[in-house]
Amino acid sequence: MKIGIPRALYFFKYGKIWEEFFKEAGFDVIISPPTNRQILERGVALSVDELCIPLKVFYGHCYWLQKRCDFVFIPRYISLIKKTFTCPKLLVLPDTARFTIPDLPILTLSFKKSDEPGIIQFFLMKCVIWKKNGYLNLRKKTFNPIKMHRLFKKLLQVEKEKTFKEPSFSPTSFLEPSIMVIGHPYNLEDSFVNHNLFKMLEELGVKVVTSRQIPARTIQKELDGLPFIYWSEEREIAGSAYFGLKNSSIDGIILVSSFGCGPDSLIAEQIVQDARQFKKPVMQLFLDENTSKINIETRLEAFVDMIRKKERKR
Amino acid sequence: MRPKITSPHMGNTYIAVKAFLETVGCIYIPCPPTSRRTIELGVKHSPEFACFPFKVTLGNMIEGLERGADIILMAAGKKGLCRLAYYHIVQEKILKSLGFKFEMVGLGENLWEVLFKKLKLWSDNKSNFFRLIKAARITFKKLKLIRKVENLTRQIRPYEIQKGETEKIAKKALQLVEETRTYSQLKNVAEKIDRLFASIPRDSKKNVLKVVLVGEFFCCLEPVVSHQIEKVLGEMGVLVRNNMSAYRLARGFLFPDLQRWWLNQFVARKYLKYRGGGEERRSLGETEIYARKGYDGVICLKPFICLPENTAETIFPFLSRNLKIPILTLSLDENFSEVNMLTRIESFVDMLRRSKNVSRD
Secondary structure, three states: OEEEEOOOOOHHHHHHHHHHHHHHOOOEEEEOOOOOHHHHHHHHHHOOOOOOHHHHHHHHHHHHHHOOOOEEEOOEEOOOOOOOEOOHHHHOHHHHHHHHOOOOOEEOOEEOOOOOOOHHHHHHHHHHHHHHHOHHHHOOOOOOHHHHHHHHHHHHHHHHHHHHOOOOOOOOOOOOOEEEEEEOHHHHOOOOOOOOHHHHHHHOOOEEEEHHHOOHHHHHHHHHOOOOOOEHHHHHHHHHHHHHHHOOOOOEEEEEEEOOOHHHHHHHHHHHHHHHHHOOOEEEEEEOOOOOHHHHHHHHHHHHHHHHHHHHHO | OOOEEEOOOOOOOHHHHHHHHHHHOOEEOOOOOOOHHHHHHHHHHOOOOOOHHHHHHHHHHHHHHHOOOOEEEEOOOOOOOOHHHHHHHHHHHHHHHOOOOOEEEEOOOOHHHHHHHHHHHHOOOOOOHHHHHHHHHHHHHHHHHHHHHHHHHHHHHHHEOOOOHHHHHHHHHHHHHHHOOOHHHHHHHHHHHHHHHHOOOEOOOOOOEEEEEEEOHHHHHOOOOOOOHHHHHHHOOEEEEEOOOHHHHHHHHHOOOHHHHHHHHHHHHHOOOOOOOOOHHHHHHHHHHHHHHOOOEEEEEEEOOOHHHHHHHHHHHHHHHHHOOOEEEEEEOOOOOHHHHHHHHHHHHHHHHHHHOOOOO
């Protein structure tokens, strides 16, 4: 029994947990390759033209997996933090995937408040697998929903402890300008979509700070002073952006968002409006399937040059 | 000195808002009606990828503030998933950076606080609890009458003999609703409206097509945004059904909307297992219901890159194939021209006629 995991969207945040979970539960796991031209083009052809690029990439990955495995794992992340929600498009992801790619065998789990899914959900997942393969073929393996639930809980605990120990942000070098790059993990870590953004910045001789290096407590402190943001992902972005605006060791902020991203469009505007008070340069980079490497290169160079000039003036 | 209150437009809703605030004892300045200038102003100052209602309401606010308003009432801020609940925060930031001095009030966020505390400060009389009830009754009655006028217009327009007559009568009826001040008089207005519309000469033997409008509520209710699509369709001889109304939205603030609940739980549940933040389930559910009822087509109006309606658009091809009903999706923004709309609507209606074998008259 093979289970495919598309390398898109929340894979970059929780992919390790899913992979380990399915391996320990006794499945074979296939992870789709890093995004390439073919996958992107297939995704663009499949989906509605107004969707954002991460979703188009996601459908491309699903199509790649369709014929290579028995089930494609598409989780439904409802909320990552209490009282907040993820993007409306991601809430209905398993449903829309069913209609975008016909005959796609889907395994799904719903996540709320970044907890583990309930026992019933594992039971439903088991039923889906039974329905396809027949009860008798699978009886030998361990498919107990309670055990699966326990296993997932354990894996989450391990992952949480790991993230707790991550090195926090510390301003050390003053020789090179440090730039904060903020955005959704699926935009920042998919190097095909953002055309190796981090490598380009490295070549320009810039120290890069991401929102992962900032401790969660600091982000929460920044958010307390803002009107309540009800998108879980955007909370991290806004919190770290305001931290960057107030911290003197950060020279500039780059906001990376995809074309047509709904939550980003308003939160980014809020950040840009407030950046005038703090007198910090902020640049918005929009990614879509037509963005070229040269486009991003030119804008980054201009931005870094501007920051260097500003420092020399001081 | 009482502050002047304004609120952005949504179709004919300003009549009810005006009635409410004036009965309570506040000063209300309606924004100038939405025009090309409003949209241009809004587009100029709003972020690039904000959705179209954001831009239009921002333009309305700027024009209202230019008239000298001090307070903006914005019907946004109800806890939600879609961008609508975050509108007023960003709009306040943008308008303040433009140099206006005002107070922004998000109605959904603190409706009860606005009703029982803030209205007292804004109005001239201090004990306004009974006035509030009176005002609420008048407002709901007016909203109901507005819905009635709109529905009658939609029903009669395809049958009219002289083009444009229904439009005139509708304007007259709306003016009647706007001018009436007391609850007891409003009761008579309903009959008057019936009589007015009955006086329109019509050709009841005409073969008409039936089309249902679904989609995002602002685009369905504001005719300027969609270049008066209902009027265009009506004059082509198409009976338009639009279930969205300001009355329904206002009632949804106070009481549970049973119709929506039923649509969500029993009709659209097949397609979406979880809510997508907006009215995508209404679009899907109504498409299915009206396809079963024998309607000829569905037109979905949505702002460009609307988050929830994108979900619906993904599922529309499947619905269209399964239920054998043609669906046309129009995504509206500032570059969506009238000619564009006319061409697409004309070809759509022609296609419907051919499939139903209805002659042109």
